[in-house]
Amino acid sequence: MLEIKDLHVSYGGIQALRGVSLNVPDDKIVTLIGANGAGKSTLMRTISGLVKAQSGSILWNGQELLGKPIDQIVASGIAMSPEGRRVFADLTVVENLKIGAYLRKDKAETEKDLEWVYSLFPRLKERSWQSAGTLSGGEQQMLAVGRALMSKPKLLMLDEPSLGLAPIVVREIFDIIRTVNQQGITVLLNEQNANMALKVADYAYVLETGTLTLSGTGAELLADENVKAAYLGKKRADRA
Amino acid sequence: MTMKQEKKRIYLRAALGLIALLAVLLALDNLSFVPSMLLTVLRKGAIYALVAVSMNLLNGFTGLFSLGQAGFMLLGAYTYAILTIPAASQKSIYQRYANGGIGFSIPELLSKPLGGFGLLLGVIFCLILAGCIAALFAFLIGLPVLKLKSDYLAIATLGFAEIIRAAVVYEGFGPLTNGSNLLYGFTSFSNFNITLGGFTLHLETVMPFLFSGICIAIILLLINSTYGRAFKAIRDDEIAAEAMGINLASHKRMSFIISSFFAGISGAMLAMYQASVQATTFKSSMTYEILLIVVIGGIGSVSGSIIASFLFIASSEWLLRFLDNETWIGGFRVPLLRSGFRMVVFSVIIMAVVLFFRKGIMGDRELFQKKPASAAKAAKKEVRSK
Numbered sequence: 001m002l003e004i005k006d007l008h009v010s011y012g013g014i015q016a017l018r019g020v021s022l023n024v025p026d027d028k029i030v031t032l033i034g035a036n037g038a039g040k041s042t043l044m045r046t047i048s049g050l051v052k053a054q055s056g057s058i059l060w061n062g063q064e065l066l067g068k069p070i071d072q073i074v075a076s077g078i079a080m081s082p083e084g085r086r087v088f089a090d091l092t093v094v095e096n097l098k099i100g101a102y103l104r105k106d107k108a109e110t111e112k113d114l115e116w117v118y119s120l121f122p123r124l125k126e127r128s129w130q131s132a133g134t135l136s137g138g139e140q141q142m143l144a145v146g147r148a149l150m151s152k153p154k155l156l157m158l159d160e161p162s163l164g165l166a167p168i169v170v171r172e173i174f175d176i177i178r179t180v181n182q183q184g185i186t187v188l189l190n191e192q193n194a195n196m197a198l199k200v201a202d203y204a205y206v207l208e209t210g211t212l213t214l215s216g217t218g219a220e221l222l223a224d225e226n227v228k229a230a231y232l233g234k235k236r237a238d239r240a
Numbered sequence: 241m242t243m244k245q246e247k248k249r250i251y252l253r254a255a256l257g258l259i260a261l262l263a264v265l266l267a268l269d270n271l272s273f274v275p276s277m278l279l280t281v282l283r284k285g286a287i288y289a290l291v292a293v294s295m296n297l298l299n300g301f302t303g304l305f306s307l308g309q310a311g312f313m314l315l316g317a318y319t320y321a322i323l324t325i326p327a328a329s330q331k332s333i334y335q336r337y338a339n340g341g342i343g344f345s346i347p348e349l350l351s352k353p354l355g356g357f358g359l360l361l362g363v364i365f366c367l368i369l370a371g372c373i374a375a376l377f378a379f380l381i382g383l384p385v386l387k388l389k390s391d392y393l394a395i396a397t398l399g400f401a402e403i404i405r406a407a408v409v410y411e412g413f414g415p416l417t418n419g420s421n422l423l424y425g426f427t428s429f430s431n432f433n434i435t436l437g438g439f440t441l442h443l444e445t446v447m448p449f450l451f452s453g454i455c456i457a458i459i460l461l462l463i464n465s466t467y468g469r470a471f472k473a474i475r476d477d478e479i480a481a482e483a484m485g486i487n488l489a490s491h492k493r494m495s496f497i498i499s500s501f502f503a504g505i506s507g508a509m510l511a512m513y514q515a516s517v518q519a520t521t522f523k524s525s526m527t528y529e530i531l532l533i534v535v536i537g538g539i540g541s542v543s544g545s546i547i548a549s550f551l552f553i554a555s556s557e558w559l560l561r562f563l564d565n566e567t568w569i570g571g572f573r574v575p576l577l578r579s580g581f582r583m584v585v586f587s588v589i590i591m592a593v594v595l596f597f598r599k600g601i602m603g604d605r606e607l608f609q610k611k612p613a614s615a616a617k618a619a620k621k622e623v624r625s626k
Contacts, residue, residue: 069487075485082480090540091472
């Protein structure tokens, strides 16, 4: 269980998060939706330790994460697939995956998880000796997710996994997100594709300029008039 | 075949290859008809190969653009020379400084009770110490400097190399470094020649290859380890590497220290090869030569760096020498050929490489690499057969 309380973060001279409080319960898919610059990525980067917070607290199974170095956070079971995929272009697919398991010492288990990732993404196995830079956008996204899974996380954070991908590939990625979740991994999702994200989400939060404005189950938010107007591209009923 | 068996086979092959190479070199060293220029190229090439690979580890594999290589080589060369000058000749070498020298020589101390084996042991100890001094300096410089971004890092390390060069000729350090005078008389590669009953077995070419070969093998093992993968990840994408839990600062520092360690060893070996040390040898132009080798060989390719070192040394020391000599054919003087023209040709070659062969000889591939295409095919077959 991840509990965030009154989190304030300033990033690049901008007050990106102004008192955000939210919970990510175990074994659920929680999604954050919001426009560009709402602070979704900053929130994920703060959880993973890449960005320092000003105040507030992030409790992970009761332990404070703020102030901890990144490697400890990763080792405690939180993995992030960063925005824009960011695969290691000159390394092979299998090397990319092994980097994901960098902090793990259990070699045999790591090999097993490699096979597990290959079973989730058979295409990665086919291309295991190819350098990651030669993969298509969708394959690179799969690699980024697989790489994050290689650290054997309990919480998987995916930052904009559908960015710049064809609709059919997006659907494939979301299917995998659901599969991964069913295997007992909590998922925190940042998405601009709110329609898709809300459909898979157990719970969702709407972020606007650094504050949470709405929350509810995925289905509730899908039906919400304001969400529809702002993020789903549908006109508000009272204006139509 | 399992990975372990395959690894074992690769190591076995590499070891056999190295032994065969050393045997060939031993023959070359002792056959009288072998041109001495070839031996020079082989010896110097082996030493440059090590420093080029060490620079490639930093620039090509970790993505840190440093230009301090000559400075670390200088540290290694001086450390080695100071520790190995025979006690008896220290007085005459340090004649400008009363009480100059350290008063003992490590190989000498060890060869008294242990003979030739002690000499070897002492030299190896001093080489490692030379590397350690360079690594220590790298650690200290790295504290502030590694926080800089690439271009600034290059400028800072270049500055360091120049400062070190100026510092060793400082009069105050004279009793140790002999100021701006030569250090000579220390244990060199020719000390390893074995003389038995009037016949001398030359090992002057074998030894630098042996030392360089071992060092490069260690670097290769490092590159192919998890640490090496982490270095490459940092080179490709710092933010993603950090998100995977790779500690950027400590890995960059480690790469810098290891690279400098081997630069120090190669500096010491250069001293052994030249049989004398002077600070003016280690100018920034030396760093540029090494950088040139790395670029020509291919940034991110160890075998490329090795091949390019021998090519570079062969052309600069031997094959292109004729360009510097005035040549007359009959009564006709060949135009352009005169002292200094060699450097002009060299510059043109460099420009051609940078303009047309930007990836160098090897790109980022290795000489004996499993071909990625065939490996991918094998993987595909495996998937299909399931």
